[in-house]
Amino acid sequence: MTDVLITGGRIVTAVDDYVGDILIRDGKIEAIARKLEVPSAQKYQASGLLVLPGGVDVHTHMESRQGIAETCDTYESGTRSAAFGGTTTIIDYAQQSKGESAIFALDNRLALAEPQVCVDYSFHLILTDINPEVLKELPDLINYDGVSSFKMFMAYPDILMVDDASIFKTMRAVGSHGGMVNLHAENGSVIQVLIEEALAQGNTSPKYHALTRPTIMEAEATHRAIRIAELAEIPVYIVHLSAKEALDVVVEARDRGIYAFAETCPHYLFLNIEEYDKPGFEAAKYVMTPPLREHHCQQALWRGLKFDDLQIVATDHCPFCFKENSSGWHRSKQVGKEDFSKIPNGAPGVELRLTLLYDGGVRTGKISLNRFVQLTATAPAKMFGLFPKKGTIAVGSDADIVLFDPNKEHILSAETHHSNVDYSLFEGRFITGKVEKVFLRGELIVDGDRWLGNKGKGQFQKRSASGTF
Numbered sequence: 001m002t003d004v005l006i007t008g009g010r011i012v013t014a015v016d017d018y019v020g021d022i023l024i025r026d027g028k029i030e031a032i033a034r035k036l037e038v039p040s041a042q043k044y045q046a047s048g049l050l051v052l053p054g055g056v057d058v059h060t061h062m063e064s065r066q067g068i069a070e071t072c073d074t075y076e077s078g079t080r081s082a083a084f085g086g087t088t089t090i091i092d093y094a095q096q097s098k099g100e101s102a103i104f105a106l107d108n109r110l111a112l113a114e115p116q117v118c119v120d121y122s123f124h125l126i127l128t129d130i131n132p133e134v135l136k137e138l139p140d141l142i143n144y145d146g147v148s149s150f151k152m153f154m155a156y157p158d159i160l161m162v163d164d165a166s167i168f169k170t171m172r173a174v175g176s177h178g179g180m181v182n183l184h185a186e187n188g189s190v191i192q193v194l195i196e197e198a199l200a201q202g203n204t205s206p207k208y209h210a211l212t213r214p215t216i217m218e219a220e221a222t223h224r225a226i227r228i229a230e231l232a233e234i235p236v237y238i239v240h241l242s243a244k245e246a247l248d249v250v251v252e253a254r255d256r257g258i259y260a261f262a263e264t265c266p267h268y269l270f271l272n273i274e275e276y277d278k279p280g281f282e283a284a285k286y287v288m289t290p291p292l293r294e295h296h297c298q299q300a301l302w303r304g305l306k307f308d309d310l311q312i313v314a315t316d317h318c319p320f321c322f323k324e325n326s327s328g329w330h331r332s333k334q335v336g337k338e339d340f341s342k343i344p345n346g347a348p349g350v351e352l353r354l355t356l357l358y359d360g361g362v363r364t365g366k367i368s369l370n371r372f373v374q375l376t377a378t379a380p381a382k383m384f385g386l387f388p389k390k391g392t393i394a395v396g397s398d399a400d401i402v403l404f405d406p407n408k409e410h411i412l413s414a415e416t417h418h419s420n421v422d423y424s425l426f427e428g429r430f431i432t433g434k435v436e437k438v439f440l441r442g443e444l445i446v447d448g449d450r451w452l453g454n455k456g457k458g459q460f461q462k463r464s465a466s467g468t469f
C-alpha cells in the first residue's frame with residue numbers, strides 16, 4: 001500500500017485543534033507533525049479543510065425486519081451512505097429470535113453483512129429471550145467474539161419487550177465481564193393501552209403514534225433501567241433519548257455518581273412534534289420511536305449535549321421507504337395507512353449526522369468543534385470498546401479520516417443522498433459544511449460525489465470489554 005500524506009489541514013480531535021500533516025502507512029496513522037516530507041507518498045492537500053476522525057455511529061438498523069416490513073438499506077447501500085456522511089464505523093444489530101442461541105444470531109448477521117459492508121462494523125446483540133442457556137453464552141460473546149454490548153427493549157410488547165427480571169439477570173451476567181447493556185426505554189405495556197384506546201376511538205392517523213407515547217413513559221422506563229443497573233452494579237446506556245423528562249432522570253442518576261449514559265439522535269435535535277401535522281399520510285415519514293417531541297425537549301437535549309449529560313449522537317438509521325415500490329409495497333410506510341400502530345417504526349439519517357450537527361450545532365455555537373468530534377466519534381468509540389483504534393486522530397490509530405469543508409453550502413435531499421430510502425426527513429434544508437473526502441484505513445473511499453470504496457472491504461471490529469467513559 002502506498003503511503004498517504006494529508007497536508008496542511010486543520011486537525012481536530014475531541015481535545016486538539018492545530019494545523020499539520022498526517023502520514024498514513026499500511027492503513028494506520030504513522031506520524032503527525034507540523035510539516036512532513038515523504039516524496040513517495042500520495043498527497044492530498046487539505047488547507048482550508050477540517051481533518052476529523054471518521055465518525056462512529058453506534059445505532060443503525062440495516063436489513064432489519066419489523067413485522068412484515070424490512071428496512072430498505074442493505075449492508076452495502078447503508079454503509080455506502082454512512083461513508084458519504086463521514087461515518088467509517090457503524091455498530092448495527094444482531095437480533096436473537098425467541099428460542100435461538102445468541103451466538104447463532106451473531107454468526108447469521110456476520111454472514112449477511114460481511115460480503116457487503118463498505119465501512120468497518122460491529123454489532124450490539126439484541127436479546128429477546130433471556131434463559132439460562134443464553135445467559136451462559138454472554139461471557140463468550142464478550143471475551144471471544146468481541147461483542148461487548150447487549151440491547152434489550154422495554155417497549156414493543158409481545159415482539160421485543162423483555163421483563164425487568166430478564167434485564168436484571170442480563171445485567172448481572174455481563175457486568176462482571178465488562179459488558180454494557182443498552183436499553184430502549186419506554187413503558188411498552190402502558191403505551192399499548194393508549195394505542196388500543198386511540199384505535200378504539202377511530203384515531204388512526206400517524207399523529208397518534210406520538211400522542212400514545214408520552215414523555216413520562218420514556219422517563220419512567222429510563223428511571224427503571226437505571227435503578228436496575230444500579231442494583232446490578234453495571235453501567236447502562238439509554239438509546240435514542242428524546243424527552244426532557246427522561247434526560248432529567250439521567251442527570252439525577254449521574255449526579256449521584258451512577259454510570260448512566262445516553263445518546264440522542266439528530267431528528268430529536270432538529271425536528272419537533274409539529275411534523276405530525278403534515279397533511280395526508282406525510283406524517284408517517286416521521287414515525288419513529290420515541291416520536292418527535294415538543295420544542296422544549298430540543299432545548300434540553302442541546303443543553304445535555306453541551307454539559308455531557310448526553311454523551312453520544314447516533315442516528316438510529318432505520319429507513320423504511322415511504323412509497324410503494326417495485327421491491328414490494330409491504331416494505332414501506334404504507335402498510336400503516338389505515339392504522340398508525342402498523343406503520344413501521346424508524347427513519348433514515350446515517351448520512352446526515354455530521355453535516356447536520358456541524359451546521360446546527362457548531363455553527364450556531366450550541367456546541368464546540370471539539371465537542372462535535374467527541375459526540376460523533378470519540379465518545380462512541382470509547383463507550384463501546386473501539387478506542388483508540390477508532391474515534392481519534394493519533395499515531396497508531398486506524399487512518400479513518402474525514403476531510404470536511406466547513407464553508408461548503410448544500411441542500412439536503414433524497415435526490416442526492418446515497419441511501420436506498422425514497423425520502424429525507426430534512427428535504428430542502430440548507431446546510432453549511434460538507435464531507436469532501438473520506439479515508440477508511442488510509443484508502444480514499446469518498447471523493448466529493450464519487451464513490452471509490454468497495455463492498456466487502458469493511459472489517460468486523462472485535463470490541464474490548466469495559467468501555468472507557
Ligand code: URP
Pocket residue numbers: 061184240287288289290316318345346347
Ligand atoms: O423507530 C425506531 N427507532 N425504530 C427502530 C427500532 C428502535 O426502536 O430502535
Ligand code: ZN
Pocket residue numbers: 184239240289290
Ligand atoms: Zn429503539
Ligand code: ZN
Pocket residue numbers: 294295296297
Ligand atoms: Zn413544551
Ligand code: ZN
Pocket residue numbers: 059061316318
Ligand atoms: Zn433503533
